[in-house]
Amino acid sequence: MLSKITFFMAIQREIGAHYSPEKEGTVFTVWAPKAKQVDVLLHKPEPIRVPLQQEAMGYWTALSEFANSGTRYTLILDEETERPDPASHFQPDGVHGSSAVVDHTSFAWSDKNWKNLPLHEYIIYELHVGTFTPEGTFESMIERLPELKDLGITAIEIMPVAQFPGNRNWGYDGVLPFAVQNSYGGPEGLKKLVNACHEQGIAVVLDVVYNHMGPEGNYLNDFGPYFTDKYKTPWGSALNFDDNHSDAVRNYFIQNALMWLRDYRIDALRLDAVHAIYDMGARHFLQELQEHVQELEQQVGRDFILIAESDLNDVRLINPVERGGYGLDAQWSDDFHHVVHTLVTGEQEGYYVGFGKPEQLAKVMTKAFMYDGLYSEHRHRTFGSSTEHNRAEQFVVCSQNHDQVGNRMLGERLSDLVDFETLKLVAGLVILSPFVPMLFMGEEYGEKNPFLYFVSHGDEELIEAVRKGRREEFKSFAWQGEAPDPQSEDTFNRSKISRSYTSDTRQNQLREFYKRLLQLRKTSVALQRPDKDKVSARLDAQETVLHLVHQTKEPNLYCLFNLSDAEQSTTLSPALETSGSWKPILHSASTAWGGANANLPETMEHQSEVTLPPKSVLILQQQQ
Structure with a gap:
């Protein structure tokens, strides 16, 4: 009988381009079970074609001594289809361009004494790289880290940075999960940011998307059955986690998670919308992912954290495997947000139906979930499970986040919906709760700029489809006005935070109040x-x-x-x-x-x- 570790090694397979100074070259590995021939085209002054050798389960591989750090390359399938590498680590020219080899052995890390914080010490600050600073890059964020440390933040959560089309996007339209967004600063920029965070004593959470892929630049179907028609998602066919050939798809995303944790020293992953990861197999993908992460912890001697976003109020995600769970560390609580938001704004349309009662606040302050086996008016069914046997630090709570602000038609923050005293009241509810608190960038001083939905697609039909989809999304809400154009660069620029608290007395007072609450959270033994x-x-x-x-x-x-x-x-x-x-x-x-x-x-x-x-x-x- 194979041990657990042996079983892991039996199904794990490194993919993409792996440069090794010891091997004096780069090993290329791609999964393409439909192909009869796969070649790597090295974009040298004189192009070099490297034929890959076919191996078991549809993998193709070869070592080339002509490819080193920075070498541009593409993959050629059956002599006719040329594509970027599905596991490319860098796309200097965007989603349609050539891939580039990345050397993960040469970065001068200075965080060797860093150890991840325990989850109960996380005070999370969610941010979007493109709108957090005027420059919208990883390196420009570094000079803002002392401000976050002064505020009391112990972890930043970065919205997805996997390569997406164009240079402005929330990140959930990424199509190359291994490649760090070129317009943000690529792999080198991300490593510099993580290293600087650790030097400041700040952990880094990265938002990753394993439930769907964006449409533009998505070439996965040219390589293999990454998708299945067994299930439908809001974004089309589901990723293939349990159908024929799903082992390689599962491996693709597991290797992605391990890359962020190992090569970029990310401390925690926030797994986007795991309710849209469809897997009816005997061993759910999320459980398998957690087991591989635990194995990496043993290998590198560091602790990692997996946090799920879920629409199901299902504690199976965070229950241990021996209790029938998947063993993840924590999950977001939408119920907490919905109860607080409806009480202070009075809004009760759309998914806020069934919220807004004062007694619900008393419940979520100790249970995290409002619907824990109760009938939901919005869903028209009994919904959720009990949190009785789960620890407080297994739930992340907030009053604002990118979804709850950005999915409003006009992107209004809470500071546009309630008065100044209510903002302080809400801050107290989140930070004084027993759960892990999360702030959304600019919340701490009442930022007035909106956070809108924005894209920079290149396909006109797709652009129009996005505009139409946004309009449809708002029909169940009684919001007035016209939705800003997601494709407009002005929509993106309006979403950049202003840091106006430096010149606004009222905003600075709010920030100082947040700072005092966070200090209390850290110093009071009761908290x-x-x-x-x-x-x-x-x-x-x-x-x-x-x-x-x-x-x-x-x-x-x-x-x-x-x-x-x-x-x-x-x-x-x-x-x-x-x-x-x-x-x-x-x-x-x-x-x-x-x-x-x-x-x-x-x-x-x-x-x-x-x-x-x-x-x-x-x-x-x-x-x-």
Whole structure:
């Protein structure tokens, strides 16, 4: 019987162009089971054609001493079809151009003492490379890292950087998953950014897309059955994870994940929309991926994290294999976002149907999911599973992200939908929850520029199809106005963040409030690794004030959130399993944070009455 490790090695196969100084050349490997002949064309001053040798399971391979770092090349199938390498690591001229060999052995890493942070220490900052700085490159981000560290961020999450058509895109239209976007700075630029993050003590999460491929520049079907008609997705035929020839497709994406973690020293992968990864086989692709990542951890002596985005509220994703799960580390909670968003904006159209009730907030603050086996009005069916046996750090929560902002017709951020005091209230809900908090770039100071959907396709029919698709997407919402043109460069430029807090007093006060909350998240023992079973959440009788109490470790924290537009009085709970009095340590209504101020006693006892200004958060710490 084969051991687990032997089994891994039996199905793993490196693909693409692998340069090796020891071998004094480059090994080319491509999966093309339909081909009768495969050649590599080296784009030298005098072109060199390298025939590949056919091996088992449709793979073709050869070593060429004429190919070294930077060599341009293409693949020729059956003497007639010339294409970039499906596993190309760099496309200097875009998705339709030639591929380039990348040397992953020569980069001068200076992060040798870096160790990945444990998941419960992650404070994530999601960003889009193209709109995070005016230059829109990896290297231009480096000078902004001290600002993020000062804010309290411990991990950045980068939206997808796999090569997409043109030079502006969210990244989910990528067609060459191994190639780092040329307009962002390519492989060298990404390595410089990761190295700089680690020097600042910041982990790096990379968003990867294994559920579909973009349309323009997608040449996979020329090589083999990467897609199957067994299932349909919103983007067309599904990727082939369980049909004939699926072993090589699974290997393709597993090798991709290992490349990011090994060659670019990425710390965590955020797996996009895993509910659209269709696999009815006995061993789900996600489980297999996690097992390979665990094997890489043993090989390189570093820890990695896999975070799923899912539309299913299914804890099977994060449950251990021995409990029938896939063993991933964490998943996003859309329910948390939807509950908070609907309560503060009043929006209840589209997928917000069934949200917006105050009692739902009390639930998601300790359970992460609202729908955990309940009937969903939006889905017209019972939905979700219980999080009872899962740890708090297995859920990532936010009040804004690229989807929830960018998939609005006008790309409005929360700062355009609610007032200043509500922004501070929402910040408290996210950061003081027991879950892993995530911010979306610019959120911390109330950025006013929108985050819109943008593309730069080259095919006019495709461009028009994208425009039409966006209009269709908004029909279930009562939004007014005209959707900006996704193809317009102006749409992209309008989405760049302004960093206006440096000249706007109000925005700077909001940023400082976020900074203080994040500092509290790191320094309070009750918040450093919350046990959600020791976190209680309840509403007062009028359902206007949320009482959130952290009792994981003493000194405990008592957080009060006034959800209403009016001043409210509430009474501290007499039934807490704690002793001592309570001291106010942070109040969003303080003038330091742009509030109108509120007089509070120096200490409070159990059953003390507290008066809270409208839309405010008050944090009390146990005095022993």
